[in-house]
Amino acid sequence: MPELPELTVLSQQMNQELIGHKVKGTEIFQPKNFNITIEEFMEKIMNRRILSVKERGKWLFLELDGAQFLLIHLGMGGDLLHFSPGDTLPEKYKFKLHFMNGSGFTINFWWFGYIHLIDKKQLNTHKLTYALGLSPLDEAFTLEYFKQILNGRKSRVKSFLLNQKRVAGIGNVYVQDILFRAQLHPNRKMNTLTVQEVESLYFSMKKTLLKSIEKGGLIDERDFYGNKGRFSEEDFLVAYKTGKHCPLCATPIEKIKTGNTSSYICPACQK
Ligand SMILES: [Zn+2]
DSSP states (O other): OOHHHHHHHHHHHHHHHTTTTTEEEEEEEEEGBBSHHHEEEEEEEEOOBBEEEEEETTTEEEEETTEEEEEEOOTTTTTEEETTTTTOOOOOOOOEEEEETSOOOEEEESSSOEEEEEEEEGGGTTTTTTTTTTTTSTTTHHHHHHHHHHOOOBHHHHHHHHOTTTTTSSOHHHHHHHHHTTTOOOOOGGGGGGGGHHHHHHHHHHHHHHHHTTTTTTSEEEEEEESSOOOOOGOOSHHHSSSSTTTTTOOOEEEEEEETEEEEEEEETOO
16 A cells, blocks of 8 residues: 555656646546546546645645645555556556646556545545644654644554554554664553654654655555656565564564554564
8 A cells, every 4th residue: 555655756756747737638437436426527627737746644635726626545556657648558547637738647546546626625624634644754744743743642653653643644564664763662652652762753754754755665556657666675674574683683573463453573672
C-alpha cells in the first residue's frame, strides 16, 4: 500500500506534468469509485484546469479552477500513470482523464480506490478526508505541534502513528523503521514517553520517510511514469527482516503481533 513517500513522489511528478492543463474528457469503468454519478462527474470536470497537486496522508488533492477539488486514494495500491500524446495506454485501467493537448493520466486500482470530485466548500465536511492530520513532512508539523497532538494520549505509539487523524501518511511499512530508529517498542504508551523519546520519534519519522523519497519510494510501487521506486529490502533497518541481525546490536530481529498488525523489532533495542 502506498504511503507518504510514494504519494509525495507522485504529487511532485504530477505537479510537473499537469499544472495548467484543461480537462477535455474522461473514461470511467467503475462507478463505485466515485462520490457522484458518472454523468455529474463528467459534466463538472469538463474544461476544468489543474491548479496544483498536493499529497495529504494517503490522498492526492488536485485543486481545479472553478473552486473544485479532485481527491484520489489508491487504496491498497494502484497504477496512476501519465501519458503523453501518442503514447500507448496501459492494457487495463479503471479511469482515464485527458487534456486538450492529448496528454493525461490513467488509474488502475489493484483492489479498490476513490476518485471524489467535491466543491472547495465541501473540504471541511468530506467524510473520508476532513479529519486527516498533518503529514510529518508538512511545514506546519513542527516539534511543538507534535508535542501538542500527543499530549495526554494513552494510546500505544504504533497505533498513534498509524491513526491518520493524528499523523497522516504512515502505514505498516514505514512505521517499523520509524519505531526502530526511535528505539521504541510498538506497544509503548504515548504518555510514558520521555521528552527525549518524543524528540527522537519526531526526527525518526522525518528521516525514515525522506530516505525513501530520495530513492523514489518503494521498489514494489510505481511512480507517475511507471518507474519502480528504488527503496528496496536492503534499505530497511528492521522491517521484513525476521531473523536477520539488528544493524545496531546484532540481536536477531523478531516479528511480533501487535493488535491486528505485525511488527518487526529488535528485542534488545526496542524494549
Ligand atoms: Zn538492536
